[in-house]
Amino acid sequence: MTDFLNTGYNIELVIISILIAVLASYTAIDMAGRVTATQGRSQIAWLASGAAAMGTGIWSMHFIGMLAFRLPVLVYYDFLMVIISVLPAIIASGLALFLVSRSTLGWFKLLRGSLLMGFGITSMHYIGMAAMHTSAVMHYDARLVILSMIIAIAVSYVGLFLVFKLREETTSNQIWKKLPAAIIMGSAIPTMHYTGMAAAGFMPMPNMLRGSTLQPPENIVTLTGAVVIGTLLILGLALLTAFFDRRMAAQIIYAQAIQESQTYLKTILEGIQVGVLVIDGESQIRSSNRAILDLLNVSTESQLQHLWDKAVATHLDSSEFNPSSDGSSGGSSGSSSDSASDYSENWLLYTIQPLLQKIIAKQLIQNTIVYVETSPHQAPTALLVNAVPLQLANTSPTQMVCTFSEITGLKKTEKRLKESEAKFRGLATQEELLNHLSNQIRQSLNLPTILQTAVSEVRELFETDRALIYQFDPNWHGQVVLEDVAEPWLPTIGEAADDCFPEEYLKRYRNGGIRAMNNILEAGLNPEHLQFLERLRVQANLIVPIIVSGQLWGLLIVHQCSGPRVWKEEECNLLNRLGGQLGIAIQQSDLYTKAEQNAMQAQAQAQQLRESEAQLKQQAQALQQTLQELQKLQLQLVQSEKMSSLGQLVAGVAHEINNPVNFIHGNLAHVREYAQYLLNHVELYQKHYPNPAQEIQEAAEEIELEFLQEDLTKILNSMKVGTDRIRQIVLSLRKFSRMDEADFKAVDIHEGIDSTLMILQCQLKPRPEHSEIEVIRDYAELPLVECYPGQLNQVLMNILTNAIDALKDANEKNANEKNANQNPTPQDIKKNSPPQITIRTALIDDQWVKITIADNGPGIPETVKEQIFNPFFTTKPIGKGTGMGLSISYQIIIKKHGGKLDCFSSPHQGTEFVIQIPIQQQMASGIGN
Structure with a gap:
């Protein structure tokens, strides 16, 4: 069995090697940005310096890792071999920086x-390993050697990819992307090194003396200090050089951009028709255009500067300055042109005095209108003035940009529009008021009737004991002038506080x-x-105020008299x-009186204008256009309030019903379960007790126990069906109201149709005066449609309501004719066919949705059909319709x-309404109004 020497590592040096690898990785990413951003010789210089810095950093990590290695015998390094091991690292680093500086990096180039x-890093590692000299024999594990090479290639792949992605220097938060990438690369590079170190095994030589402990290499402190300090100096110098070079390049680009922007701005200023003045911090004109010279009636920029300097120097008092005094009181010694010039200049000085203080103080001026007179015989010119202080980040304003736009024509048009608007404002205000109160007061012009109806409606709506109107006199004394009181509470007419x-x-x-007082005893009253x-x-x-x-x-x-109430x-x-x-x-009553007087004056003027037919037509067209604009404005106001009131009412009703129904529905399951138990x-x-006591048998027969057992389950099932039905109705109400959907939203059109039909269900059912109205749904498969859901539901409600009313009226009329006519014709039989409403949906070209609502009612005459979309046109009797549904x-x-x-x-032949809307919001941009 082979006897290998024990090995170990100095943890402190291992950590230092990893930190150096992270710093080298960050330097590589930063240097890649400079190589990419430069061209020519500068790029070659950055490529060479970057390769040296990055290669030195990788080599330093490798050498520190080797110095961290411990054997029980003394280890020393061949200096020449150590220096040679740096070359593969520098060459590999240069190759990496060259690849990531290219415009594209495909997967083949990356691989x-x-x-x-990877081969360069591996070469560096094993050349460095060859520099180790010791009395032991080194052997390698081929599998770990191959694994270290694979790791080197994988780390190189990831590193090249990250450096290529993070080489750009444009984003402000790029450092927070570079730092995690550097940590990932810096942690992965040592993995290859220590895998290669693990591949090496050391066998003792014969008669070799082993140490009792693991020994550090010779001169480790000197070598470690020299390598770490040298590496930090190289990497730090590279980062600082890149930082300052980047700052200098940015300043050059910024200066070029400023020069180009100033040239471009000057071109734009000369091309626009709005007068522009740029005032610097010394209250001097820094830039202007031709339009400001024309508007202020000066010929050159020097004259404009002279005029501005004079205004700043004199600080004329506009309350005492009379512009006509200069230039007109000088006698006949000066020419008329000089007099007109002095008059124009004095008027300009007089005009800009109110604005001068704000401009000098660098204060914002928004839509201020001034009038300039260039001649005592001409009407003044209206100028719209805006001034905006230019302010860089975290600095005080240094310049003011002032714009002057001539709006004389617009002011004249505005004046004419206001004069016409005053004649019709009373009617618009009256219609809006009557819409909010009720159909009865909507048709009335009598102020006491409106106020009395209002207090009656308020008391019934709020279910209170008393509703009243308290009026003040000019001395802020007052009394109750109108009220509606429920029994048994006493009236308070004439009471004063x-x-x-x-x-x-x-x-x-x-x-x-x-002011809302839930309990007067707790309200802190005197x-x-x-x-x-x-x-x-x-x-x-x-209590709410009435403001006129x-x-x-x-x-x-x-008033709540029966007890306290939480409002x-x-x-x-x-x-x-x-x-x-x-x-x-209240305000309308005065306006209406004035409107009647104006109407009488208009009739007298009309009698005179009949002599000139062309002039009459022109005024009539202007009046008609103004009337249409006012009607549109009134229609929008009425629609907005109507939709808000309807939505709040429907949402409130749905919310109030939903809570108790959910309580009942939620407890039905438990009731069924307990009943079954x-x-x-x-x-x-x-x-188990088939023969109970006689008393129990009699009680069972009395309560019909078998019937109760059978019918109780049926009753509970019926209650569940009923609560399910109520929940469906509540859901339809909530879908119809859609109070939280003010913007475009993708919705299911069919849900809106079904919820609207659910609300109108009571009008579709048979009644004594008309038969049941059948609704036929023919839905196509539709995607979600971007729309205003609540407003689209209102359109469906208006069209369906008109169809139902038409079918009801036709049904009633046909019934009367049928009773009177005993011999019906085929046309009469067709009239008496069951009333139907057919709703179809379809998809058009995958871009539009079509909704068709048709009925088999009496149809609409051609003369009426031409006016159905006009505001306030209605065929219904007074008090039953406002004529705003189809127009809205x-x-x-x-x-x-x-x-x-x-x-x-x-x-x-019936009536058919066809609605077409785009599926997506942007598709509606090309549709005309």
Whole structure:
């Protein structure tokens, strides 16, 4: 049996060798970036220095690892062989840096490079092993030698791949990627070394004296110190050189970029039509363009600089400065052109004075409008001014970029639009208010009727004992002017709280705040106010302000007299919105009166304008366009509030139903289980005691025990079916409301259709006045569609509701005609066919989804069909429809989804609505409005 010498390692030196390998790996990654970033001779220099630094680091790890090796005999190294072992490491490192600096590194190049680099590292290792001299005989295990070569190739493959991926120097967090990669490479390289060391075995020579302990190599401290210090110096110098070279290259690139950007910026400034001024830290004009010279009526940049310097130096007081005094009071000694020039210059100085202080102080100026007069006989020019301070990271602003845009035409257009808007704002505000309260007050213009209806609706909606309106007079005294009170509570009309109304309460209500008191005894009220509320039998109340034209007009109050009440957040928000709408209603009454006066004036003007037909048509077209814009605006406001109210109502109802139903549904399983246990227990008693006592038999016959055993399970099953049905309805309500889906979202269109039909189920069932409306679903396989789910459900609801109303009216009309006509014609028989609604879905070109909703109703006449998408057009009687359903639906499909909405109908042939929307949001970009 072969007797091998015991071996060991110095752990401290092993750790040092691994750390050197990590540092060498990081240096290799860093140097690869410089080799890649440079060209020509610089690249060759970096390649040579990088190869020397990386090769020296790998060799240093290897030599320190060998110095860590321990034998029981003395070991010393051949200096020449040690130096020769450095060459394969440097050559392999140079090859690695050359490969990773190429633009591409395919798997074949990577494999070939890893083979060459692996053989280089292996050569370095075993040449270094050959430098060992000792009195023992060295033998190698061929299997471990091959394994060390494989490890060297694998480490080279991984190292080349990581260095190639991390060679770029553009990202700011690149160091945090390089460091883990260096740790991985630095830990893998020693694996090959110590595997190669494990392949070597040492046999004692005859008559060799063994030491009692493992001995370090000769001069280990000197060698270790020299190698470690030299390696750290080389690697540190390489990293510092790369760092400073990288900084210098970045500064050169930055300077070139600044030069190019300044040239490019100057070209852009001269090409745009917006005037631009760049003011430096010394309040001097650093850059300008031709547009600013034209806008300020100066011919050269020197004149502009002179004007700016004069403005900075004089600091004119705009409150006392009269621009017309200079240039017009100088007599006739100067020419008219000089006078006009002085007038223009003085007006410019006068105009920029309010902006000068902010510009000098480097303060932001946003959308400030100034007016410049270039001549006393011409209208002033309106300029939109913006100024933005330029600020680099962690520094104070050094420059101001000012832009001047002429908006004279826009201001004139805005003025005309405001004048037209004032005539129709009353109508828009009235329609929005009436929408929020009820269908009854929607058709009324009488303010007392609206307010009285409002308090009645509020009391019923909140289920309170009293709802009232408290109005202030100019001296901030007030009283109850309107109320709705339930029995047996007393009315409070005329009651005043003047002596117990603290000033802090008024301040809160003026700022739009609300006050909710769950219990007046715990609200911290002053004694006078508490006594006043107790006299009215109030135990809890909720108060919101009524703001009219920015001023506190009164209060909308609800009282709970039967006991304390905890007001919910949604109740507070709802009452606050109603208070806002009442404020609009009060303001609208004044606007409506003014609108009537304006209408009378418009009629008188129209009589005069009839003499000029061309002018009348032009004004009529402008008025029609303004009316359409206002109607669109009003429609959007109405739709937004309507969808919000409907969504909150549906979501609230679904939430309130869902909780008790889930409680019942969740406990039904336990009830069924417990009932089954009891029935099984009774059966066991009947099985083992077939002849019970007479009293038990009589009780069983009295309660019909066999029937109870059979029917109890059926009852529980029926209850489960019922709760399942309610849960389906709740789910449909929640899907229909979709309160949390404000943006595009991919949804199942069929779920939206089914949830809408579930909500309308009660209108589809048969009634005494009409037969059942059959719904036929013909669904195709559709992908998820990106849309506004809640708004799309509203479109389906509007179309289906109109179809149901049309079928109901037709059914009722046909029934009356059938009773009156005893000899029906084939056309009459077709009219009396069962009402049906057919819903089909289809996929178009894998990009669009088509939804078709058709009914077999009476159809739509051609004259009516042309107006169905117009806002506020309706064929229903007053009070039953607002004419906004199809108009809102059209806006949702066309504007919101970039889709199409078409209607196909003929009298007595039914009606068909076709909806087409894109499957993905970006597909709607090419659809016109």
